[in-house]
Amino acid sequence: MTRFAELRSAATAVGLAWRGAFAIARTDPDIRLPDQRAARTVVLLGFVGAGHWSAFAASPEATDGEPNPLDRWSRRAIEDLAGRFGAKGLYPNDGPPWLPFQQWARRAEGLHASPLGILIHPAWGLWHAYRGALALADALPDEAMPGAPSPCDACSGRPCLTTCPVGAVAPGRYDVVACRAHVRSEAGRDCLELGCRARRACPVGAEYRYVPAEAEFHMRAFIR
Secondary structure (H helix, E strand, O other), X not given: OOHHHHHHHHHHHHOOEEEEEEEOOOOOOOOEOOOOOEOOEEEEEEEEOOOOHHHHHOOHHHHOOOOOHHHHHHHHHHHHHHHXXXXXXXXXXXXXXXXXXXXXXXXXXXXXXXXXXXXXXXXXXXXXXXXXXXXXXXXXXXXXXXXXXXXXXXXXXXXXXXXXXXXXXXXXXXXXXXXXXXXXXXXXXXXXXXXXXXXXXXXXXXXXXXXXXXXXXXXXXXXX
């Protein structure tokens, strides 16, 4: 088993999904490992669909009442993997400067921007997330980069742009103030408890929508 296969298996065991990898280029920032070697590869880790939520939900962080439970659980899990594989943990909420996770995602998995601004996966749709990454000294084996076209190109109706009850989303625009006010209101309880209605309108990967507990967790974090 290669080191990357071992890492994929270890990530799965702690409740994280392998979200692709890419070789660090000369134009990328220099990332140093704990032993001061230069990193050569970045591996992204996260959630896909609703299947990984249970690992966090069963964790001490989920019920200890302290702030940022999902971020703390993610960091604990990824730092454990980093220690086992001599890697460096990297996180979207460390900054400034902020690490370019959306750019990394497009390099690692060939994702596309959706009309909502969320990156869309050809299989998972909008139901995926990045919890962090690992920088490693190992060189990534040559492999074909995913090259699927954006599923939005074949979506003629684009219901994601017409479903929001307060018109907070439109091509090239997102009214975060109107969205947050609606979710906080009694009229927005559907969005609060089940997740953004515009996001749920996307037909791609609909079978992987977040379970209500996960959707409400994220929406409550959004309105805070």
